[in-house]
Amino acid sequence: MTELLTAAQMRAIEQAAIESGEVTGLELMERAGRGVVEAVFEEWPELAETSHRAVVLCGPGNNGGDGFVVARLLKEWGWDVEVFLYGDPARLPSDARVNYERWAALGEVLPLSAAPSAMTETDLLVDALFGTGLGRGLSDEFQDVWDSHLDCIADGVAIVAVDIASGVCADSGKEIGIYAFVAELEVSFHRLKQGHVLGDRMGRAIVKDIGINTWQHHGSQTCEPVTLVCIEESSLFKTPFDHKYDHGHALILSGGAGKTGAARLAARASLRIGAGLVTLGVPGAAQMEVAGQITALMLRRVEDGDGLASVLEDERLNAVCLGPGLGAERARELVPMAVRAEHTPYIVLDADALTAFAEEPEALFGMLHEGCVLTPHGGEFARLFPDIAEKLKAVPTKGPAYSKVDATREAAARAGCVVLFKGPDTVIADPDGRCIINSAQYERAAPWLATAGSGDVLAGFITGLLARGVAPMQAAETAAWLHVECARSFGPGLIAEDLPEELPKVFRDLGL
Template sequence: MTELLTAAQMRAIETAAIESGEASGRELMERAGRGVVDAVLAHWPDLASASRKAVVLCGPGNNGGDGFVVARLFREWGWQVEVFLYGDPGKLPPDAKANCARWRDMGPVGDLKDAPRRADGADLYVDALFGTGLGRPLEGAALDWVTTQAADPACAAKTVAVDMPSGLCSDSGRELGGVAVSAALTVSFHALKLGHVLDAGPDRCGRAVVAGIGLRGGAAGAARPVQAPGCAMLGKAGRAHKFTHGHALVLTGDAGRTGAARLAARAALRIGAGLVTLGVPGSAQQDVACQITALMLARVEGAGGLAGVLEDPRINALCLGPGLGMARARDLVPVALKGAGHARSVVLDADALSAFEDAPEALFGMLHAGCVLTPHAGEFGRLFADIAGTLAAPATGGPAFSRLDAVRAAAERAGCVVLLKGADTVIAAPDGRAAVHAAAYERAAPWLATAGAGDVLAGMIAGLLARGYAPMAAAKAAAWLHVEAARAHGAGLIAEDLPEAIPQVLRDLGC
């Protein structure tokens, strides 16, 4: 699956399968349990070598039913298994109740309050308390057990979560009530859910894998994980010339503030823009000229100077913001967005966003469909204060407001593509299309937490826009390539290393 589903979307897929006769609820539950067992033995192969002890914690819904299947399968494998239930067994849903009865033929069901919660209590803990359907904070014995478990790294290292760590909102990755199970392995069914990749999801899930349970089809309007870009446009044709691949203009700040823009410009050139020019004020002209070779330079003193440079119709993409300065941003952004009559793509980052924090509607009124905004959380909060406030509020119920919800709302308001930077980067277009690039699990890139990395990303987007990418496609491709460049370099990364890692990344893609 190449979708990230909400709980409602997953329920709809399951319901459609059941109503069509493709599978019964009992069959799906059996497949889910087997998927968990297979994933556990693949993740911890040493557990298959001898009799082990598992503690299985079952909740009051169908997630608990999955847990009863897991317990039975491990008992059949020869393990010692203890099962504990949160809730009244008489109130379990029909399929879960049937699997509870099957387990009772093999062993007792204890009360959750009596379940062990220390690392030495079992070789494996199975969290089947609450899955994707959790809509409220944990309470009672469930809250007590999860709070203790989450605080013990040794216990967490032995925990597998069924579908979703209990306490985690499956649509947002936020901890309902501020607490959730901490797992070493999480087994999702059919597809990953948004909560596996957003917010606290990767930290709580440990490693997330998908087990197929025989379902087909996706969900209309679902967000998609960003995939590796193809080489059809990243490569260069043999008969092309520099202007075939576009001319990007990156605006710098005053003397002593040009480094961020130079990083962005270098990235735009490395990603394949045919020409990249730095637009500098007179005070910074000598500073910049001493430090560039392949990059070009043009004097852009103020609004009039930018308007003059933009009379060249071959300039088809602009990047404003990195190190630009607030006053210069307020002066230049309106001209860049007007474009002197020529259709140009524009990336606005950093100061080009913060300069309008007192009048965001003025900025929104100038934006057009060819723009991409690339805020980090602070800049997002300054432009979209009400949306950011909702996102920052405690998650007291589910589905909780998510980063995806926030960016979709921001893109609709701005009328252009918005990319909210972070380990869980979210990209959305005004029409609701959305994608998530999570630098997590096997694509974790902690080295990107370094000054200037965001400036490089802005430049990469500008370079791809210059090459003819549509704004959404440019943002997605740049997000993937940005992380891949960081992973290719690894430890010790600084922002200057990112553009220089791009050629190897492109070669690895076969471009």
Template sequence: MVNLLTSAQMRALEQAAIESGAASGRDLMERAGRGFVAAVFETWPDLERAPHRAVVVCGPGNNGGDGFVIARLLHDWGWQVAVHSLGTADRLPPDARINYDRWCEIGVVSPLEAAGGIEADLHVDALFGIGLIRPLEGVALDWALCPRSGRVAAVDLPSGLCSDSGRVLGAGAVYADLTVTFHGAKAGHHLAEGPAHCGRLVRAEIGLRVCSVEGAVRLIETPAPEMLNKTGSAHKYSNGHALVLTGGAGRTGAARLAARAALRIGAGVVTLGAPPAALMEVACQITAVMVRRIGTGDDLAEMIEDPRITAVCLGPGLGGRRARELVPAVVGAGRTLAVLLDADALSAFEDGPEALFAMLHPACVLTPHAGEFARLFPDIAENLAAPPLNGPVYSKVDATRAAAKRAGCVVLYKGSDTVIADPQGRCAVSSTHYDNAAPWLATAGSGDVLAGFITGLMARGFDPMQAAEMGTWLHAACARSYGPGLIAEDLPEELPKVLRALVD
């Protein structure tokens, strides 16, 4: 399990190591510096051959202390190193001051004002790290925004970025080519603007104990292959029956994508419920997916009396009027079905989201994109959109947790930093950044396929949180596997290849 830590959680882990005697603050600083230099050489092997020139910019806290260690190590490697500091030495924390003094035995420290515009092979940003709570200003902001030659590597986090939210505090933050973080990734490395400012993200160990962290956000990892396998004795209905509702004629494409995705991910049976005017259109376009006439809420209520139906998907191409009639028929049914609500099934209740929340139950999953989220949770979205002036900033994690608690079910807030939360506060992030980038998902219909993946997994018996996490990971994996030229129809067809790779 990979946890995305907040700044407070990371500081608590460091403090626990110091108090237990496992390491001193100075030990952690030395390990961080060595890990940083090793990551720089691994990323850019040409820099390992000295001499090169580095500019190391150090801040007034422990991040600056890491910078003094890095400067000393690069100097020992044969580099020419210029060190610039913000603030005076007498205000440094004790461990940072020790490393300042060690550097002064071999070099000088110049004021930050003199660092702008200096040409170097490597610029080291050790100005501010995970503890920053105020915007950069004055000479710090000038340095962060000034153009520079050579590569830029940030210590733990690019200066100016909020560690918990990935938001830029105030007027700007450093754009790094490489960010080396210690022990584990922070939430801000994967949320909001964080990935754009971090460049490449590398994790360096500093000897902290790996342990569970209360309230930590999980980074979604590769699902275990056995979770997706079917047993040899299974028959189609033992793998679940997913029902996907479609809109009227000319609007059935989105639901057909979702239905195909549910079938591909392993639901034993998938039925498309279509209004009378769309039956012929749907029947001409599908083969393995079944079709059923569902024109009214009464038709739907009768359909879901079948105990073999285990999950229902409403929203893709459904239409607002049809959604307002069909959603209550499902979520208010006599038995609790796994239900996914997307697209029109969410927007149909924008004028009174409380009425929707009153109907929902823990077996539901909502999958809004940013616009739909703002319509359902306007006050939460307003908090998220507020200018990030002081940290820790309200984050997408905070917003999704609040939304899930209000709705009483799992909420999946879509994006390249997809966040999934349940009413109990469990939270996970699916990050399509760095080595997991999947820019090809920005295509019409990809969200409908995601809805189908999650519905199919719930039909098979996975709980809503598990299905949302697994479906999101597989969705991005299919896009990475297919690559450029992807359209939504390709995602379900790429899934078998992705699943085989998991098994192999």
């Protein structure tokens, strides 16, 4: 399980480790600096071959302290290193101060304002200005250095950020102020921070172990750390003795004639992910259109709310998906019937089933129960949770900024069910505050998922897993993970139809 921490959680863990006597702050700083140098040589092996030039920009806190360690280690490696400090050395925190002095025995420390001229001729730029202690946006004092770092990017200079690029909030991934740096490589310590996987982050973030033994330090945390999705393959197995009804029966409600494609995509996805049976609930006018397009899928006529209520009297139908191509009017009529159905434990609401309640989201939330899963994209999220979306969209002036994790947790608590907030950084939360991120960034990038209908497939995947008896939170996270794996496995040229068809290969690769 990969944990992601906030700045406050990291500070608490660090403090607990130091207080326990396990390690000193100075040792942690030394390991952090060493980790950065190791990471640089791993990322750019050519830099390890001979000595080069480095410019190290140090800030007024412990991030700057790590920078002094990096400078010293590179110097010992034979490099030509220039160090620039923002702020007064006398006011550095104690560990950073020790490393400032150690460096000062080897070389000069110039004020940050002198850095731009050195930055024109460097092979490596080390951004050690601010890390998890970023409290506000960088002032205009940083403009020249920031401009010069853009020139470094254009010139192909290797740029490494210590912990996180300066000016980027470690909790939210948002840029605070206008002078946020960009780094090709971010080297974080102990665990990635939430900000490394939220938002449109550039570059690549990696973690270096600094020898903190986490598990014993979590007791004091008020909020469990967010984790990256980690799927349990066992929830996907079918045993040789299973009957199709052991894997549930999903019902996917379709819209009217000419609008049935989205529901058919979701239905196919439900079947592929292993639901025992999948039925499309179709209005009479669309029956012929759908019947001509399906084989293993079944079809039931569902004209209106009463029709749905009577179909759901069949206790074997245990998961229902409403939204893809449903139409707002039909959604307003069918959603209340589905969520109140006595024998139907699981409901997925997507697309039109969310938008249909934009005028009265509270009415929707009043009906939902813990077997429901909402799967909004950004627009749908803003329609259902306008105040939360406003907070998320607001341009932050201080850190830590309100994050997509905060927003999704707040939405799940309000809705009273699991909310999966889509994007390359899909965040999934339950009403108790459990939160998981499915990151489609760095080596898991899946840009071809930005294609019409891919969300319908995701809704179908979740519904299929729910039908199979997987609990809502786990169904949402497993489906989101498989969705990205299918896209990555298929590669460029992917359209939504390809996602369910790629699932057998992904399953085989998982050893199912």
